[in-house]
Amino acid sequence: MNIKIDVKNLDFFYGDFKALNNINIEIEENKVTAFIGPSGCGKSTFIRTMNRMNDLIDGTKHVGEIIYEGKNIYSSEVDVVELRTKVGMVFQKPNPFPKSIYENIVFGPKRNGIKKKAELDRIVETSLKDAALWEEVKDRLDSSAWSLSGGQQQRLCIARALAMKPDVLLMDEPTSALDPVATSKIEELIGELKDKYTIVIVTHSMQQAGRISDNTAFFLMGKLIEYGETSKIFSNPEDKRTEDYITGRFG
Amino acid sequence: MNIKIDVKNLDFFYGDFKALNNINIEIEENKVTAFIGPSGCGKSTFIRTMNRMNDLIDGTKHVGEIIYEGKNIYSSEVDVVELRTKVGMVFQKPNPFPKSIYENIVFGPKRNGIKKKAELDRIVETSLKDAALWEEVKDRLDSSAWSLSGGQQQRLCIARALAMKPDVLLMDEPTSALDPVATSKIEELIGELKDKYTIVIVTHSMQQAGRISDNTAFFLMGKLIEYGETSKIFSNPEDKRTEDYITGRFG
Amino acid sequence: MSNVKKRKLIDKGFHILVFLTTLFGLLILSILLFDILKDGLKWINIEFFTNFTSRFAEKAGIRAPLFGSIWIITITMIFAFPIGVGSALYLEEYSDDKKILTKIIKLNISNLAGVPSIVFGILGLGIFVNFLGFGRSILSGALTLTLLILPIIIVSSQEAIKSVPKELRHGAYALGATKWQVVKGVVLPYSLPGILTGSILAIARALGETAPLIIIGAVTFIAFIPESIFDKFTTLPMQVYNWSTMPQTEFHDLAAGAIIILLILLLGANAVAIILRNKYQNRIK
Amino acid sequence: ETEGEEKSNDTKKSEELSGSIEIDGSSTVYPITMAVAEEFQIGHEDTEVTVGVSGTGGGMKRFTIGETNISNASREIKEEEAEIAEENGIEFTRLTVALDGISVVVNSNNDWADDITVEELKKIWEPNSSVKKWSDINSNWPEEEIKLYGPGTDSGTFDYFTEAIVGESGATRTDFTASEDDNVLVQGVAGDEYALGYFGYAYYEENKDKLKALSIDGVEPTPENIGSEKYTPLARPIFIYVNNDHYKNKSQVKEFVDYYLNNGKSIVPSTGYVALTEERYEEELNKLKELGTK
Amino acid sequence: MYAIQEKSKKINRNKIKKRNVKERCIKIILFLLASISILTTIGIVIILSRETISFLREVSIIEFLTGTEWTALFANPKFGVLPLVMGTLMIAVYGSFIAIPIGLGSAIYLSEYASEKTRKIVKPLLEILSGIPSIVYGYFALTFITPLLQKVIPDINIFNALSASVAVGIMIIPMISSLSEDAMKAVPNEIRQGAYALGATKFEVSIKIVVPAALSSIISSFVLAISRAIGETMIVSLAAGSTPKLTLNPLESVQTMTSFIVQVASGDVTHGSLIYKTIFAVGMLLFLITLIMNIIARMIIKKYREEY
Ligand SMILES: Nc1ncnc2c1ncn2[C@@H]1O[C@H](COP(=O)(O)OP(=O)(O)OP(=O)(O)O)[C@@H](O)[C@H]1O
Ligand SMILES: Nc1ncnc2c1ncn2[C@@H]1O[C@H](COP(=O)(O)OP(=O)(O)OP(=O)(O)O)[C@@H](O)[C@H]1O
Ligand SMILES: [Mg+2]
Ligand SMILES: [Mg+2]
Numbered sequence A, B: 001m002n003i004k005i006d007v008k009n010l011d012f013f014y015g016d017f018k019a020l021n022n023i024n025i026e027i028e029e030n031k032v033t034a035f036i037g038p039s040g041c042g043k044s045t046f047i048r049t050m051n052r053m054n055d056l057i058d059g060t061k062h063v064g065e066i067i068y069e070g071k072n073i074y075s076s077e078v079d080v081v082e083l084r085t086k087v088g089m090v091f092q093k094p095n096p097f098p099k100s101i102y103e104n105i106v107f108g109p110k111r112n113g114i115k116k117k118a119e120l121d122r123i124v125e126t127s128l129k130d131a132a133l134w135e136e137v138k139d140r141l142d143s144s145a146w147s148l149s150g151g152q153q154q155r156l157c158i159a160r161a162l163a164m165k166p167d168v169l170l171m172d173e174p175t176s177a178l179d180p181v182a183t184s185k186i187e188e189l190i191g192e193l194k195d196k197y198t199i200v201i202v203t204h205s206m207q208q209a210g211r212i213s214d215n216t217a218f219f220l221m222g223k224l225i226e227y228g229e230t231s232k233i234f235s236n237p238e239d240k241r242t243e244d245y246i247t248g249r250f251g
Numbered sequence C: 001m002s003n004v005k006k007r008k009l010i011d012k013g014f015h016i017l018v019f020l021t022t023l024f025g026l027l028i029l030s031i032l033l034f035d036i037l038k039d040g041l042k043w044i045n046i047e048f049f050t051n052f053t054s055r056f057a058e059k060a061g062i063r064a065p066l067f068g069s070i071w072i073i074t075i076t077m078i079f080a081f082p083i084g085v086g087s088a089l090y091l092e093e094y095s096d097d098k099k100i101l102t103k104i105i106k107l108n109i110s111n112l113a114g115v116p117s118i119v120f121g122i123l124g125l126g127i128f129v130n131f132l133g134f135g136r137s138i139l140s141g142a143l144t145l146t147l148l149i150l151p152i153i154i155v156s157s158q159e160a161i162k163s164v165p166k167e168l169r170h171g172a173y174a175l176g177a178t179k180w181q182v183v184k185g186v187v188l189p190y191s192l193p194g195i196l197t198g199s200i201l202a203i204a205r206a207l208g209e210t211a212p213l214i215i216i217g218a219v220t221f222i223a224f225i226p227e228s229i230f231d232k233f234t235t236l237p238m239q240v241y242n243w244s245t246m247p248q249t250e251f252h253d254l255a256a257g258a259i260i261i262l263l264i265l266l267l268g269a270n271a272v273a274i275i276l277r278n279k280y281q282n283r284i285k
Numbered sequence D: 001e002t003e004g005e006e007k008s009n010d011t012k013k014s015e016e017l018s019g020s021i022e023i024d025g026s027s028t029v030y031p032i033t034m035a036v037a038e039e040f041q042i043g044h045e046d047t048e049v050t051v052g053v054s055g056t057g058g059g060m061k062r063f064t065i066g067e068t069n070i071s072n073a074s075r076e077i078k079e080e081e082a083e084i085a086e087e088n089g090i091e092f093t094r095l096t097v098a099l100d101g102i103s104v105v106v107n108s109n110n111d112w113a114d115d116i117t118v119e120e121l122k123k124i125w126e127p128n129s130s131v132k133k134w135s136d137i138n139s140n141w142p143e144e145e146i147k148l149y150g151p152g153t154d155s156g157t158f159d160y161f162t163e164a165i166v167g168e169s170g171a172t173r174t175d176f177t178a179s180e181d182d183n184v185l186v187q188g189v190a191g192d193e194y195a196l197g198y199f200g201y202a203y204y205e206e207n208k209d210k211l212k213a214l215s216i217d218g219v220e221p222t223p224e225n226i227g228s229e230k231y232t233p234l235a236r237p238i239f240i241y242v243n244n245d246h247y248k249n250k251s252q253v254k255e256f257v258d259y260y261l262n263n264g265k266s267i268v269p270s271t272g273y274v275a276l277t278e279e280r281y282e283e284e285l286n287k288l289k290e291l292g293t294k
Numbered sequence E: 001m002y003a004i005q006e007k008s009k010k011i012n013r014n015k016i017k018k019r020n021v022k023e024r025c026i027k028i029i030l031f032l033l034a035s036i037s038i039l040t041t042i043g044i045v046i047i048l049s050r051e052t053i054s055f056l057r058e059v060s061i062i063e064f065l066t067g068t069e070w071t072a073l074f075a076n077p078k079f080g081v082l083p084l085v086m087g088t089l090m091i092a093v094y095g096s097f098i099a100i101p102i103g104l105g106s107a108i109y110l111s112e113y114a115s116e117k118t119r120k121i122v123k124p125l126l127e128i129l130s131g132i133p134s135i136v137y138g139y140f141a142l143t144f145i146t147p148l149l150q151k152v153i154p155d156i157n158i159f160n161a162l163s164a165s166v167a168v169g170i171m172i173i174p175m176i177s178s179l180s181e182d183a184m185k186a187v188p189n190e191i192r193q194g195a196y197a198l199g200a201t202k203f204e205v206s207i208k209i210v211v212p213a214a215l216s217s218i219i220s221s222f223v224l225a226i227s228r229a230i231g232e233t234m235i236v237s238l239a240a241g242s243t244p245k246l247t248l249n250p251l252e253s254v255q256t257m258t259s260f261i262v263q264v265a266s267g268d269v270t271h272g273s274l275i276y277k278t279i280f281a282v283g284m285l286l287f288l289i290t291l292i293m294n295i296i297a298r299m300i301i302k303k304y305r306e307e308y
Helices: A043-049 A080-086 A101-111 A117-130 A150-162 A180-193 A206-212 A230-235 A240-246 B043-049 B080-086 B101-111 B117-130 B134-140 B150-162 B180-193 B206-212 B230-235 B240-246 C002-043 C046-050 C063-094 C100-112 C117-131 C138-162 C166-174 C179-208 C211-216 C236-244 C249-284 D005-009 D030-041 D055-063 D079-087 D118-125 D156-166 D182-190 D201-205 D223-227 D244-249 D251-271 D278-293 E002-058 E061-066 E082-113 E116-129 E134-152 E161-185 E189-197 E202-213 E215-231 E234-239 E257-265 E274-304
Strands: A003-014 A017-028 A032-036 A060-068 A087-090 A168-172 A198-202 A215-220 A223-229 B003-014 B017-028 B032-036 B060-068 B087-090 B168-172 B198-202 B215-220 B223-229 C219-222 D019-025 D047-052 D070-073 D092-101 D103-107 D147-151 D177-179 D195-199 D211-213 D235-243
Touching: A003 A043, A017 A043, A017 A198, A017 A215, A017 A223, A032 A043, A032 A206, A043 A168, A043 A198, A080 A087, A080 E002, A087 A150, A101 A117, A101 A150, A101 C179, A117 A150, A150 A168, A150 A180, A150 C166, A180 A198, A180 A206, A206 A230, A215 A230, A215 A240, A223 A230, A223 A240, A230 A240, B003 B043, B017 B043, B017 B198, B017 B215, B017 B223, B032 B043, B032 B206, B043 B168, B043 B198, B080 B087, B080 C002, B087 B150, B101 B117, B101 B150, B101 E202, B117 B134, B117 B150, B134 B150, B150 B168, B150 B180, B150 E189, B180 B198, B180 B206, B206 B230, B215 B230, B215 B240, B223 B230, B223 B240, B230 B240, C002 C249, C002 E082, C002 E116, C002 E134, C002 E161, C002 E202, C046 C063, C063 C100, C063 C138, C063 C179, C063 C236, C063 C249, C063 E002, C100 C138, C100 E002, C100 E215, C100 E274, C117 C138, C117 C211, C117 E002, C117 E257, C138 C179, C138 C211, C138 E002, C138 E161, C138 E215, C166 C179, C179 C236, C179 C249, C179 E002, C179 E116, C179 E161, C211 E257, C219 C236, C219 D030, C236 C249, C236 E134, C249 E116, D019 D030, D019 D055, D019 D235, D019 D251, D030 D047, D030 D070, D030 D092, D030 D251, D047 D251, D055 D070, D055 D079, D055 D235, D070 D251, D092 D201, D092 D223, D092 D244, D092 D251, D092 D278, D103 D182, D103 D201, D118 D156, D147 D156, D147 D182, D156 D195, D156 D235, D177 D182, D182 D195, D182 D201, D182 D211, D182 E134, D235 D244, D235 D251, D244 D251, D244 D278, D251 D278, E002 E061, E002 E274, E082 E116, E082 E161, E082 E202, E082 E215, E082 E257, E082 E274, E116 E161, E134 E161, E134 E234, E161 E202, E161 E215, E161 E234, E189 E202, E202 E215, E215 E257, E215 E274, E234 E257, E257 E274
Parallel strands: A032 A198, A032 A215, A087 A168, A168 A198, B032 B198, B032 B215, B087 B168, B168 B198, D019 D047, D019 D070, D147 D177, D147 D195
Antiparallel strands: A003 A017, A003 A060, A215 A223, B003 B017, B003 B060, B215 B223, C219 D047, D070 D235, D092 D235, D103 D195, D103 D211
């Protein structure tokens, strides 16, 4: 069982506000790891540190290490651009570019030097199919991505991330804007992807976490309360707070 | 059993694209009506016609009538501004104003002529409490709404709508960005509100529809497939397609 | 209820008000255009384009200034657009806002917008004409105008770049795009309409300037067409100015004729920008 | 950079002339020089004449360092400028090419004044003048405030007028309305019944229907009176300065200047200025002859 | 196998290195482009200050800054710059009174009220206003605005600051309308919809949501427009005369700092003389004045900036 990402004593600050407090966690390779916890507990903040997206926010700082491929991703040896091509991400709010659907998907591959039209076409088709969007948009690949419905936009963003063939895929509530059918497709997809990729997913849905994840981490107010195999966490949590949260009737 | 909103033969077009096809539905007063259906089926489009938000999109048109308080809301007799103060709305993507949390909440009440600081303070507090956000933000009401987490932003938008004390409340997947605890609070809230208000909610979660709604409408590709009491729809749907959708394993 | 009525009334009133303000601009424009067309249209014929200026109004034409203006505006935009957009990109995307140097550059640029154009003329004379030895040529003129209109392009590009939503940038970064790829792929397309607006205003300014060109030595009488950027030149607004200070009223009408051509040239130069702007603004909506 | 290659053209015939002639300077002189240039280019297609309008000061600056061949000047060269020319080894000749009659004008509705004396003008325009009303000049004239209009203070007309009337260049009352553009002054005087102003003859000539010119000590501003310099002291000479060296060594410059003086009589009137008498043009040409034989 | 991995790692390293070098180069190039403006300013400051210092050797700075009479070109010159400063401020302030409400009004109309089609046609039309040569505005002010004003205010001077201000104001409308309109258009639609859904009227959405969200860009557009108003010469010298006068009365004839500079720079005075140097001193002062204006604008922008 390989450790893909190893987080050690991580603190994270927005200005003076400490959003993450001494996080220690080991993300396993070719597994799906789910982050759960109430709103505002720091799930998004944490998942965003893993590909250093938080670098883009002014006034943030971190303490501690995140080891990926044997190196601290915050060290000077690691190239942040390279990191992000390997550690892909899907956001909570869909954020397609104001370009055509096609251009959205090929944005990443083109940056990586793929120029051939045929190959790009193929990438567009497979990515969209993987993201369960192909049927709906195949006839209007040239129309603006902004004219899609909320759920369609989110699936487009997933397709966009998949087009990069990342090593690790971070997903911040990727299905919160999706209907059951699309959700089911994405979940199936995640199941397939985990053979090749390592997946970290933030979700509000206990059911979803239970269905698709191998490991689950429960966060509360910036702290990692409990982390372990999903079956264990769901059936027999060690911490009272985890139990309270999980046995909430809702989801 | 009063009919609050009566939709008759409604078609809706984005340019040439027919997004809604001959919708007929009666929304009952003091009930919670849930709209379900796969992504892109027109749920958002339909809910947005009910307070004429789609007027704001260029090139849209409608055919048919939506009767509210005895008048077609599209007729010249009905004032769209007044309509929207009575028929409030919460969107799928959180959309707080780039102002402070406090200013976000009081925006509506101030427009309605409430000027007194004390009263505005009171409104802010109750709305935030109702939206289960008060505890998290009470100490930073003056900071920008855009620094909140995704879920916090969505609750802020709910609070903002509640501050208007609307007659009908339209909610487009209001909890898709919320965690179970917050979701539970909002659902409880909806239960309380329906004594005074009429609520229409779009949701992806069958469970949620089942838990909170009195009536459920199932849409598919712009058409209303089936509409009736939630218990009936869930236990004994008439249409095969409804059954297929509802018995999907996911949610 | 009366509250809603009142607000609706305010809204109506405001609608009328802003409509009227827009109408005001259009009204003034039509008065100006009418005036210009009334005086100038009758002078526009083939000879008007093929003749050089003359002391006889009937024989006077705009051949030299027309070509001069086309040269000047083309060269100016070739320099000003990339420099302006590049500067704006540096300031908004690359520079560190907390650095004092960045603050100084930003302040300095909007301050440059307020420096009278004639001072740019004196600067251009010192640098381009004398120091760099470009002489009193099209190149010197265009470079001088470049410096003059840079602030307009930079400031408006900066504002346009600032308005690109964070989520879009983040989306691109998350795909492993480098800064430049984010800029090229997301920031520039999104902010292009605003950048183009700045360019349109800048073109208008550059096309209409006389004072700095006189200082750097643009001539008024010239009976040949410039053939390279090192040639002497005159421009339409200089001809317009010259004709309108003549005592004879026919020359004033002739000036109106030249203004018509100047405006057509302006619209032509702007057309590309306007079309592109509309296209990109549509996409963003 | 205008030099070189043309040296061999010295004594060739005019049809074979080429090279450039650079002229800059006063915008007042511009119309005349431009008119000459226009005519000159017909038949001299290979020469490139350019005329700029940097102002007398700006033109002189270039002329005194040898950048231009000819400088248009609405005033005489200043001492400082001459010094610079000397430092740079530039010798030059001043040529009078035309005359302008500075016209003293009033509104066309003015039915009281037709003539004014130099004395009266001085009384009106001198610094700290006590003249506030028309009646302060002549008790028969109305007791109305006199509105004064004059050209911008940085113009040769202004310098010349103050020198000729008040006695010192630039010495004048300061409470008049000034404008850089004579057309604008025309507007001002034409729109104001109690106005009095002064500007170049051409602007009066073109606006006779709106304005009335006063005669000065009984002499009217007519082309004849101005050309014969009877219209004193307001017949003002218009100059060009020629670089002696260029005149001698650049055939196109010589050709142009000679053409200027030989055809001034016929070309100048079409520009709104007044031509000199034949004899005066001869005199000016003679200045150059001396130069040629030197 | 291992070797191949090593090799591909190496290729990758090279790729990253190459890319980082490219990124660096781009940054440096962009920095160089941005520094052109700095160099321009340095050039301007050098040019201005050299002559200004030499000017101030002959005229005391006290007289220059506090004197109330500007008769630089008369026989006994007085170099009190206040009349020129006042003229400049008057044109800029009154011009802004015209341009800001009308420009902003048009921007709001085009961005929030007008149909897409109207917007597409009207915006470029308005932009023509800033491309009309200023001499046209000068004569327009003199032959159209002034007579109009004379009907309302009979004792208005034929050359007056008001008429010039109006014309200057009209000329700079497009700077404000176009740039502000762009800024408002860039405010995300969702935010607008949030406000509409609360029953806000278009007026309220425009004024309370869109304008504040775009405020920093709007203020920038004001600054650009006012800067152009300050720099305008032709309109002022045609319509307001060239009479430096210390007055706040817009009905009188005035001269501005820039029109004085142009007058002298293209006029008959000897270059290098004391009078010629005045234009540098006046230019320097103007530079400082606009600098202060910009610093203030920056402070305002900082205070009201709403991020979205
Ligand atoms: N502004 C628009 N212009 C053109 N087409 C649109 C626009 N908005 C939505 N549509 C199209 O209308 C259809 C219905 O969209 P709608 O947003 O109502 O779906 P939805 O049921 O809310 O889906 P989701 O669950 O993903 O939010 C979709 O095919 C969508 O692509
Ligand atoms: N840019 C920011 N500046 C300041 N504080 C922030 C910022 N982003 C997030 N926060 C704060 O950090 C805390 C954690 O936020 P985060 O977005 O990680 O929560 P989350 O667990 O993802 O919640 P949700 O489920 O609602 O998305 C919250 O209190 C939030 O208000
Ligand atoms: Mg989150
Ligand atoms: Mg939807």
